[in-house]
Amino acid sequence: MRAALLLLFQAAALLADPRFLAPATVAAAAWFAGRKESRSRVLLGTGVFGMFFFVLCLLGAVEGFLRLSAPDYGRYALLTLRGYASFLVVVAGTAMFTLAEILCFLKRIxxxxxxxxxxxxxxxxxxxxxxxxxxxxxxxxxxxxxxxxxxxxxxxxxxxxxxxxxxxxxxxxxxxxxxxxxxxxxxxxxxxxxxxxxxxxx
Amino acid sequence: MNACLKADDLSFWRGERAVVSGLSFTAAPGDRIAVLGANGSGKTTLIRTILGFSPYRGTLEVEGREVRDRPKEARKAAAAVFGDADTQLLMPTVYDELAFSLKAAEERAGGPDVRAFAGRFGLVPLLDRHPSQLSSGEKRKVLLAQSLGRRPSILLLDEPTSDLDARGSRRLREMLAQVPQTIILATHHYDLAMALCRKAVVLGGGKAAVYEDIRRLFDDPAALDRWELL
Structure with a gap:
């Protein structure tokens, strides 16, 4: 049951429409950041993915300013969002399963x-x-x-x-x-x- | 004489747990104070608090400035040597370690100065080595040298002899005996504390006591037992 839920979350992180994925990701991040056990992990991940996002925005701004043929930064931004959502799925996984359970699963496969x-x-x-x-x-x-x-x-x-x-x-x-x-x-x-x-x- | 370190009714925490309450002491320039106590009594936390890394209540002044208001000033005035040398030796070579500290103290970081400075600590043969290639004793020496290279007025030492053999400990003790700075020495090695320090701060069970003469503490078996020092 828990594994199915986690798979569902991961599928949503990879496939969901960004109009739904973005607010859901923000809500999930806020929820995990509010829990003492997951706060430091979420803040660390938010920092790393936030940095990616910031660099993309910066590159986009520079390319726009120089009027160069810019790559599709929107696509990269979407990938960053999906990456961040997948990271939150991992955080959810660590909250839902113990290490022994995860290792047992890995052993079984x-x-x-x-x-x-x-x-x-x-x-x-x-x-x-x-x-x-x-x-x-x-x-x-x-x-x-x-x-x-x-x-x-x-x-x-x-x-x-x-x-x-x-x-x-x-x-x-x-x-x-x-x-x-x-x-x-x-x-x-x-x-x-x-x-x-x-x-x-x- | 002005105190370069002053604590008045000081209380500090580790996480959410109060470690020590009501500690008061002063250190004049050149004083050497031993900080003693059982494991977990708050010796390391006291050193972190002096550097402004831990919250506290009461008064804690380094060179007349409240640490909570001016933590950077406190870190500039007080150099610390903590237990784990690997997290404190940051540069690619011993030479760079010393040069960085000397430059920070606005000395010229040219070859001869660094070499002369290293010579005072017997570190010249190690100058080209990476800190990770050094033995525990050598790392301690480099740490001490780089700390002194910053010209602090206070030297905070946390278990400086913890991984040294007998000879290494003796050499370090001789080296520290020559240091003019105020020294706050947190240690479990009572012979080192007795040899170097005149005064002792004892921590334990959330309380603290100050012995103006360290020998009075070690001559009192009941006190040693009460503070779980023996």
């Missing part, structure tokens, strides 16, 4: 154990990334205090680059951990899902 393990580890690493991102941001703000904008920008660019290197390193380390223990950690997914289904007692 015969996704290799290595990928299951990597997904599991990377989802858990997300909290580590969030912590490190906030520590890095504090370091940048601390060292950049009182500096001119170009220097602050330089610091921010280096910090972003460092963070990417760290993320890649973390991914490589995880890959090595999995390889060191065989091709998959053979996660006890069924057991986890069964435990989730037990009624919570106090």
């Amino acid at each position: 015969r996704v290799p154990g290595y990928i299951l393990t990597m997904v599991y580890l990377m989802v858990h690493d997300l909290s580590v990334f969030v912590r490190l991102a906030s520590e890095t941001s504090r370091a940048v703000r601390s060292r950049g205090a009182g500096l001119r904008l170009p220097q602050r920008l330089k610091l921010t660019i280096h910090a972003a680059r460092n963070f990417m290197v760290f993320a890649v390193l973390k991914f490589r380390l995880r890959h090595e951990h999995i390889q060191a223990r065989g091709l998959s950690l053979d996660l006890p997914l069924d057991e986890w899902r069964a435990r989730e289904r037990l009624p919570q007692s106090g």
Whole structure:
């Protein structure tokens, strides 16, 4: 039932008329942003897709100003909207399903154990990334205090680059951990899902 | 003498939980104050609060300016070294790390100056290395050097010896002993606190106490037990 609903949402994100899709997407984003559990994810996604949209508008304005034969920016804007709506479907999916359920589903459709393990580890690493991102941001703000904008920008660019290197390193380390223990950690997914289904007692 | 750091009836939070209430202390230029307490007692949060990264109630002044009103000024005056070196070493090489800090302090960032500055910390052989290639002890040294290169009036250190071996800890202690800045040192290593600091701020159970003489704290087994320090 939940999976069917999610598929329906995804189909709507890809196929619905933009006149209906746009207000529905805004309403969904507002709803998710109002929930504490999904707020940070939605704000992050809104920032990324908003940036795409802003760049498209900027390009359109520049092309218009220069009277060049502009590509169809409307089409790209629609794709951005559909991408953002699909992102919200993923957010809805994470609210509707537990990680164990998602991994069980992936296992059932015969996704290799290595990928299951990597997904599991990377989802858990997300909290580590969030912590490190906030520590890095504090370091940048601390060292950049009182500096001119170009220097602050330089610091921010280096910090972003460092963070990417760290993320890649973390991914490589995880890959090595999995390889060191065989091709998959053979996660006890069924057991986890069964435990989730037990009624919570106090 | 004017205080370069002053807290009066200070309360601060981690998330929605009050960590410490009613903390009052002052640090004069050149003072070295140890911040002690069990895990989760609020040592790191105090350092973040001094830098204006966490909300607080009460008075907290860095160089006479309220931190909540002028957080950037507080960050300019106080340089912090936190536990995780990888999130704080941002430049492609050790040379660039030091040059950036020296330039920020409006010193000339030419070759000889950076080299001379690096020499004071024994970092010349590491200048061309990427920070990720350094050992934990070397990273600590670079962090300390880049922090001092900014010429802060206050140095905030959060567990500076947490991943150092005995020799590394001793070298860092010797290095810190030469530093003229006011030092706020949050640590679990009591020998380091005793060797460097005259004064201690102890945090625990939402409360705080200030010991003008750190030896009085370590000579009092009941206090050590009460603050869960031993």
